[in-house]
Amino acid sequence: MSEKVLLDYGSGGRASQRLVSELFLKYLGNDELDRLNDAAVFSLSGKTAMSTDSFTVDPIFFPGGNIGSLAVHGTVNDVAMMGAMPRYITCGYIIEEGLPMDDLERIVAAMGEAARNAGVHVVSGDTKVVPRGAADKIFINTTGVGEVLVDPAPGGDRARPGDAVLVSGTIGDHGLTVLGTREGLDFEARVESDSxxxxxxxxxxxxxxxxxxxxxxxxxxxxATTLNEITVSSNVCCELEEDALPVKDEVRGGCSLLGLDPLYLANEGKFLCVLPAADVDRALEIMRADPLGKDACRIGTMTDANPGKVVLVTRLGGKRLLGMLEGEQLPRIC
Amino acid sequence: MCLAVPAEVLDIQGEMATCRVDRGQTTIKASTMLLPEAPKLGDFLIIHAGFALRVLDREQAEESLKSLGEIVECSVPSGVEG
Amino acid sequence: MSFELLDRFHDPKLCRQLLDKLNASLDSEFRFMEVCGTHTVAIFQSGLRSLLPEKIIHLSGPGCPVCVTHESEVNAFLDLAGRDGVILATFGDLMRVPGEKGRNLKKAVADGARVKVVYSPFDTLKLARENPDNLVVFIGVGFETTAPTIAGTMKMAREQDIRNLRILCFHKTVPTALDTLLADQAITLDGFLLPGHVSAVIGVEPYRFIPATYGKSAVVTGFEPLDILQSLLKMVEWRNHGGAQVGNDYTRIVSDSGNRKAMDVMYEVFEPCDALWRGLGLIPGSGLEICDEWAGFDAKKEFGIVIEEGPALPGCKCGDILKGVLQPDQCPLFGKACTPANPVGPCMVSTEGSCAAYYKYKLD
Known part of the structure; x- marks a missing residue:
């Protein structure tokens, strides 16, 4: 194969076939994918959760992962948030011509590894190559399905006053990492994406x-945004304790420098869990027993005080609203 | 109006200081060209938009905290219910 | 110095004790204004506002350089965005500031304009070197804190023989604007919190006129809850004893005479000029412009930009809000026609704008 991805690789001809067999099957192959049929055939039993997501992250490589691993983690996590065991995923690539083949290989290899670790099979895929400038290096779409294990399934509308709010670890790691690798921001934070x-x-x-x-x-x-979505769907109020929020010093430092709030930075390997207060101790035990949940803690409580709102109880004991942001956070001087 | 953060000087190259922001491993390079005197390693700078504006004065910080303590001490204790 | 020492400036126990002390010292209402948006945010973000005694009336002043950037200045940089051969460099703060007909820099980028968000003006040097066939135009907004950083960058550009950097200079200076504010009869205030980081540059001396001419107190203060409470308490006690003064509670960063070096760099490149402030109008001598010796950097000269007072934004009360005559939620547009998603006036755009802070943080 050539050193760079050419338009030919998305043509459906021999070049495409080579790309599929020498790259995609090499890293993602399994019995179903290897058949190279027009569609995947598989069985699932009972209620099924399904989720799709497209990944356009810039930069495509960042400390702690790349767009390939992120595309698997993101969709696997979305399916799992419904109390489901993710089984199968599909992936669609839109590649800008000229992307170094080495980069593509690193991305696909990371996807393969991420899928294996998550225990999901990639059963269908598609590749399109578009002319230079028509896309930014590479975009990936993944769709995942899995069997729902509990009934009723967890849902954003099921939070009740009195429920406890837990988070599985430190917040803002991914968001700050990605910002830190963007050109033009001259700071270094020893922090990795949590993907x-x-x-x-x-x-x-x-x-x-x-x-x-x-x-x-x-x-x-x-x-902050996710909690706002939950409080609106469930018509409850979330009271967060500022002191309890787990934020790494590196992330706190980077945020103070750029005028950002870690509560609004993206996470790719953390989850929020709302559950009856009686289950808190056991839930934290389970979470902390896993390396991905070792920093899990309780950060707040659902109440009926201000339905649809998230209220932060500050270190001083004051209260303030924690609203939704209008758009992405930008570094600011004031 | 003017977001500025305190940061500890770890390294100085010419008029550029590498500084640690907060306790973690987040560092920033800041120009020291606006400072009346070159900072020393371990100094804390107040940094705005990539430029150090002042070296923090430790004695003054301690003095402020001391006088705050004095203000509070001569006040009625709080939280006492009749 | 250590981070532990700095942490003590937001010690919750000391804060509660100071709040009690403040409460006990108040025998009538005390109306204060902070003139710095970072104070506005600090007061809300720390939750301090929800803890202040009822008799403390908090008003937000003209302290955010984004807020006071005049609409014709906003239109001027929006006109520059998208011009052939121009790369606009800006602090992130300006990206969503609305100009006429709902334009902003975000939309300009969507239309193909080359706009680069930078953390430091220093970053424009690299940008200019990497794009020798383009003019890099930096939008210079900010008060005395920020102006020296732009001046320093211009000096570096000259040293490095970078010829394709221009500055669109909209810098403003604080003491002159305060004078204008205080002269307005509609304003009834007991004291001011003065901007800590502006004062790190200009010192305390330029504020002496506040008690001398207007009989009001003013204190330079930091951004931790203890700083703010200490200064409020000080001003209340001065009033109780019948005197107005100027004080400095940010002595760890601010000296009476300020930072002479930063001032020298600033005035080597800039000179005072008249400036238009959004909401306040023309204030003589309250702006900075690039002096003749540095005219080669001047984007206004390069592009023939003239800043003129235009018609006011219909319905927008930002002017009264900046002066502290109205509270943000007393504006008829607040939260209805004017929200952070669709800001009408500048106070809703900037994170530090008083309307945005109200909208974002205030619990009803």
Missing amino acids: AALNHLLVRLVQELPDVHVLRDPTRGGL
Whole structure:
């Protein structure tokens, strides 16, 4: 194969075939994918969760992962947040011509490894190559399906006053990492993206504690945005304790420098868990027993005080609203 | 209006200081060209938009905290219910 | 110095004790204004506002350079965005500031304009070197804190013989604007919190006129809850004893005479000029412009940009809010026609804008 991805590789001809056999099957292959049929055929039993997501992250390589591993983790996590065990995923690539073949290989290899670790099979895929400038290096779409393990499934509308709010670890790591690798921001933060597949931990959690009311991964928009979505869907108020929020010193430092709030930074390997207060101790035990949940802690409580709102109780004991952001956070001087 | 953060000087190359922001391993390079005197390693700078504006004065910080303590001490204790 | 020492400036126990002390010292309402947006955010973000005694009336002043950037200045940089051969460099703060007809820099980028968000003006040197066939135009906003960083960058550019950097200079200076504010009869205030980081550059001396001419107190202060509470308490006690003064509670960073070096760099490149402030109008001598010796950097000269007062934004009360005459939620547009998603006035755009802070943080 050539050193760079050419338009020919998306043509459906021999070049495409070579790319599929020498790259995609090499890293992603399994019995179903290897058949190279027009569609994948598989069985699932009972209620099924399905989720799709497209990944356009810039830069495509960052400390702690790349767009390939992220594309697997993101979709696997979304399926698992429904109390489901993710089984199969599809992936569609849109590649800008000229992408170094080595880069593509690193990305696909990372996808393969991420899928194996998560225990999911890539059963269908598609590749398109577009002219230079028509896309930015590479975009990946993944869709995942899995069997729902609990009934009723956790849902954003199931939070109740009195429920406890837990988070599985430190917040803002991914968001700050990606910002830090962007050109033009001259700071260095020794921090890595938290990108990881949470499904094994989540399955243990819902199997032992089926009464978990809400599971959500606070990705884009961060913890604050996700909690706002939950409080609106469930018509409850979330009271967060500022002192309890786990934030790495590196992330705190980077945020103070750029005028950002870690509560609005993306996470790719963390989840929020809303559940009856009686289950808190056991839930934290389960979470902390897994390396991906070692920093898990309780950060707040659902109340009926201000339905649809998230209220932060500050270190001083004051209260303030924690609203939704209008758009992405930008570095600021004032 | 003017977001500025305190940061500890770890290294100095010419008019550029590498500084640690907060306790973790987050560092920033800041120009020291606006400072009246070159900072020393271990100094804390207040940094705005990539430029150090001042060296923090430790004695003054301690003095402030001391006088705060004095203000509070001569006040009625809080939280006492009649 | 250590981070532990700095942490003590937000010690919750000391804060509660100071709040009690403040409460006990108040025999009537005390109206204060902070003139710095970072104070606005600090007061809300720390939750301090929800803890202040009822008799403390908090008003937000003209302290955010984004807020006071005049609409014709906003239109001027929006006009520059998208011009052939121009790369606009800006602090992130300006990306969503609305100009006429709902334009902003975000939308300009969507239309193909080359706009680069930088953390430091220093970053524009690299940008200019990497794009020798383009003019890099930096939008210079900010008060005395920021102006020296732009001046320093211009000096570096000259040293490095970078010829394709221009500055669109909209810098403003604080004491002159305070004078204008205080002269407005509509304003009834007891004291000011003065901007800590502006004062790190200009010192305390330029504020002496506040008690002398207007009989009001003013204290330079930091951004931790203890700093703010200490200064409020000080001003209340001065009033109780019948006197107005100027004080400095940010002595770890601010000296009475300021940072002479930073001032020298600033005035080597800039000179005072009249400036238009959004909401306040023309204030003589309250702006900075690039002096003749550095005219080669001047984007206004390069592109023939003239800043003129235009018609006011219909319905927008930002002017009264910046002066502290109205609270943000007393504006008829607040939260209805004017939200962070669709800001009408500048106070809703900037993170530090008083309207945005109200909208974002205030619990009803």
